[in-house]
Amino acid sequence: MQTKQKYYLYLLMILTGLFSYSDSIAQQKEAKGEYGNMLYPYEHDYDQTLTYKIALDYGKESEIKKLNADEILQLIKRVDNITRGIPKIVYLVGWQHTGHDTGYPSFLEVNTVLKRKEDNTPLESLRWLMREAPAYHTLVSLHVNFSDCYLDDNPLGPKYMDRDIIVRETDGRHRQGYVWNGHMAYRASNYRNWYQGTFRKEQMEPLFKMIPELQMSGSLHPDAWYNTDNPYYQINKNKDCLAMREMTVFVREKYHVDLTTEFDWGRPENEDFILYHPMIWHLGWNPQTPPDPMKTPSYFITGGDAFSWDGASISEYGKYFGFSSTLESEINEDFLTLPGGLKSFATRTLPWYFLNRQMRDRFNGDTAWFSKNIVVTWEENRIIKQNGNFLQERNNVFIPALWKTHREVIAYSESGYENKTWKLPTSWENVQKVDVYQIKTDGLLLKKKNINVLKDGCLILSLIPDEGVSIVPSGVSPENE
Numbered sequence: 001m002q003t004k005q006k007y008y009l010y011l012l013m014i015l016t017g018l019f020s021y022s023d024s025i026a027q028q029k030e031a032k033g034e035y036g037n038m039l040y041p042y043e044h045d046y047d048q049t050l051t052y053k054i055a056l057d058y059g060k061e062s063e064i065k066k067l068n069a070d071e072i073l074q075l076i077k078r079v080d081n082i083t084r085g086i087p088k089i090v091y092l093v094g095w096q097h098t099g100h101d102t103g104y105p106s107f108l109e110v111n112t113v114l115k116r117k118e119d120n121t122p123l124e125s126l127r128w129l130m131r132e133a134p135a136y137h138t139l140v141s142l143h144v145n146f147s148d149c150y151l152d153d154n155p156l157g158p159k160y161m162d163r164d165i166i167v168r169e170t171d172g173r174h175r176q177g178y179v180w181n182g183h184m185a186y187r188a189s190n191y192r193n194w195y196q197g198t199f200r201k202e203q204m205e206p207l208f209k210m211i212p213e214l215q216m217s218g219s220l221h222p223d224a225w226y227n228t229d230n231p232y233y234q235i236n237k238n239k240d241c242l243a244m245r246e247m248t249v250f251v252r253e254k255y256h257v258d259l260t261t262e263f264d265w266g267r268p269e270n271e272d273f274i275l276y277h278p279m280i281w282h283l284g285w286n287p288q289t290p291p292d293p294m295k296t297p298s299y300f301i302t303g304g305d306a307f308s309w310d311g312a313s314i315s316e317y318g319k320y321f322g323f324s325s326t327l328e329s330e331i332n333e334d335f336l337t338l339p340g341g342l343k344s345f346a347t348r349t350l351p352w353y354f355l356n357r358q359m360r361d362r363f364n365g366d367t368a369w370f371s372k373n374i375v376v377t378w379e380e381n382r383i384i385k386q387n388g389n390f391l392q393e394r395n396n397v398f399i400p401a402l403w404k405t406h407r408e409v410i411a412y413s414e415s416g417y418e419n420k421t422w423k424l425p426t427s428w429e430n431v432q433k434v435d436v437y438q439i440k441t442d443g444l445l446l447k448k449k450n451i452n453v454l455k456d457g458c459l460i461l462s463l464i465p466d467e468g469v470s471i472v473p474s475g476v477s478p479e480n481e
Contacts, residue, residue, distance in 0.1 A: 040300055043218035043258045046279040047298035047356040048403070050088045050349050051219075051260065052079070052327040053143060054335075057094035057113045059102065059181045064332050066099075066113045069125035073132055075335050078441040079327065080136035082342045084410060084470060085481065086353065086403050090133070091143040091221040095126060097153065101180050104148045105188060106156035107207040123210065130213035141217040146193070146203075146247070147226045148177060148185040156202060165192045168232035175228075189230045194243040200250060208255055215255050221281070225261045227268070237268045248276045265309075274301050283323060284308055284315035293321045294363055298356040319378045320368040321360070322352030338441055342468045343395070346412035350399050351384055351392050357402055389423035398422040398461075401470075406480045407431070409471040410439070416465040424457050433474040434459065438467065450474050 054075060056067040067075065076090060095111055097103025114129075115122040130140045149166055151157040160166050166186045167175040177185040193199045208215055227240045248259045260279040264272055265286040272289065273280075274296055283291075283303025291301055304326040306318020317323075325344035333339055359371035368376040374391075377383045381394035391399050395414035400407070407428060424431065434451050437444040447469060453459055463469065470478045 040275060040278075042278040043252075043256060044087075044089065044278070045299060046258075046260070047302040048087065048353060050083060050086050050324055050345075050353075051091070051221075051279055051281075051304065052088065052325070052331075053091045053093050054331060055093040055100065055328070057099035057111055059094070059099040061181065062099070065335065067335065069114050069116050069119075069129040071335070072114075073129055073136075075331065076133050076138050076140075077136050078336075078338060079331075079341070080138060081441055081443050082338065082439055082468070083345050083349070084401055084404070084408070084439065085137045086349070086401075088136075088138040089141055089217065089219050090138055091141050091219075092126075093143040093223075095142055096144075098181075101145060101148060101185070102150070102183070103154045104145045104150055104157075104185075105160060105203060106154035107142075107144060107203060108156075108210060109154070127211060127213050130211070130217065139217045139219065140213075141219045141221060142211075142214065143221050143223050145224060146190065146199070146222045147188055147224055147228075149188045150183045150185055153183055159202070160186075160188060160193075160198070163192070163196055163198060164233075165189055165196065165198060167228055167230045170231040172232060187226070187228055189228060189233075189235065189240065190247065191230060191235045191240045191243040192233070194246050199247055204251060204255070215257060218256060219258050219260060220251065221260050221262075223262045223281075226266070227271075238271060241267060241271045245273070245276055248273070277301070279303060281305060281326070282307075282309075284318055287315070290315060290317050293317055293368075294360060297360070302356070316365070319382065320363060320376050322348070322355045322382075324349045324352045336441075341441075342412065342439060343414055343466060346397050346410060346468050347382075347392070347395050347414070350397060350401075350410055350412075351382065354391070354399050354402060355384070387423075396420075400425050404481070406476050406478075407473055408478060410468060411461060411463065411471060412468040413463040414466060416463050416467065418462050419460050420462070421458050421460055424453065424459055426457075428453075428473070429457060431473045434471050435474050435476070435478075436461075437470045437472075437478055439470055444470060444478055 054072055056072060058064050094100040096107060097109045097111060099111060103109055110122040110126055112122050114125045116125045119125045133140045149157050149160045151161060165188055167189045169175060175187045177187050227237045227244060229235060229237050251257050251259055258278055261277050262281045263285045264280050278301060280301060280303040282305045284306040304324045306315045306323035325348040327341055327344060330338050330341040330344060358374055361369040361371060372386060374386045382392055384392040398409060398411045400409050432453055434453060435449045436447045436451060438447050472478045
């Protein structure tokens with residue numbers, strides 16, 4: 001279902017009372033303690049959705065500009081322009097308390113930075129933003145944290161201490177994590193958080209009641225979600241992972257919301273979250289037991305950043321099967337111009353999306369074969385060919401935008417070129433002329449109309465460095481969905 005259609009359907013359900021927060025099935029399962037497997041399909045097709053983050057407030061010590069709801073909506077619009085309307089979910093970082101990683105484990109205080117002058121409270125501004133963003137093929141959700149607990153900046157932290165939800169060592173000491181913005185973050189036990197009901201009653205239920213639009217996003221991103229042992233209570237990491245699964249299924253079944261997360265790294269042996277967490281932000285952080293691309297399709301689990309923990313290498317999975325752009329660093333560098341954003345989308349997300357629409361035939365470690373005579377190799381960068389013709393030649397791409405209802409190809413070059421020949425898709429066999437539009441943060445700009453297509457279905461194209469273009473059959477509006 002298209003993003004905007006799904007959003008408005010959910011809105012109608014909530015307004016008419018058809019979508020109850022007290023789902024009867026969820027209540028029955030909760031009463032019996034019978035949360036179990038959460039299987040595909042998810043609320044979203046994450047392998048066909050660009051998920052990215054906007055950091056609106058990194059905290060008092062950060063020099064990165066803080067963004068209010070108006071500024072964020074304009075940023076969402078610019079991202080939509082350079083990504084050509086691909087379906088998107090954006091997670092807001094620092095939406096709560098006084099910025100990134102503050103105020104946890106409570107989720108009940110919205111950061112004042114978000115407030116627009118038209119609204120009375122920052123909560124009103126956040127909800128307004130969530131309602132407006134679908135006009136730009138984007139659902140707004142939240143970056144949260146279930147693992148960190150601060151005792152001195154929110155009312156829920158001391159309750160975690162009283163209820164022994166904070167991990168304790170064998171001698172009774174509470175486990176500390178790190179100091180952030182002058183506050184010590186203690187490590188929460190997923191097992192005790194879940195089985196004492198605190199997660200359900202004092203984290204999720206108040207959050208979804210406060211922000212009903214969050215349910216319409218269909219997604220929530222718990223960052224840095226660690227499994228942990230709890231020596232004092234003899235709870236091992238496997239039991240903690242079981243609680244994490246219960247938490248995941250509860251949110252899905254009661255609120256119709258998927259939990260994505262940052263990594264699936266550091267889990268106990270033979271433990272993973274395939275068929276629980278559909279999108280892993282750092283898919284490349286798990287080099288010991290990465291997903292097998294020939295056994296685990298992208299619609300079961302997918303991800304963005306495919307680089308190793310130290311950023312020195314790209315995973316084999318990412319090289320041959322693709323990975324999406326996260327846009328985080330590009331936005332942080334300059335939220336107005338998004339330097340490198342078009343390149344990141346065109347050379348990462350675009351081929352990733354395209355390959356996820358194909359069947360995986362076989363993989364021998366240095367070549368991946370897909371349906372429709374598509375072959376992927378790696379020669380210092382990705383090479384994609386179809387029927388022997390380039391679709392991606394390192395940082396030059398010429399790939400159809402398959403989410404569009406009209407025929408469109410997106411071409412991009414990092415270095416630029418003169419009179420390069422590309423083969424148009426076979427579905428363009430009756431097209432004799434094309435129009436070319438430059439892709440810019442403020443929209444499309446006509447570059448040239450009525451360019452002749454050669455008799456063999458080839459197009460001769462010239463691009464300047466860091467230029468992306470939208471190519472459509474002549475007379476077709478590229479503004480169509």
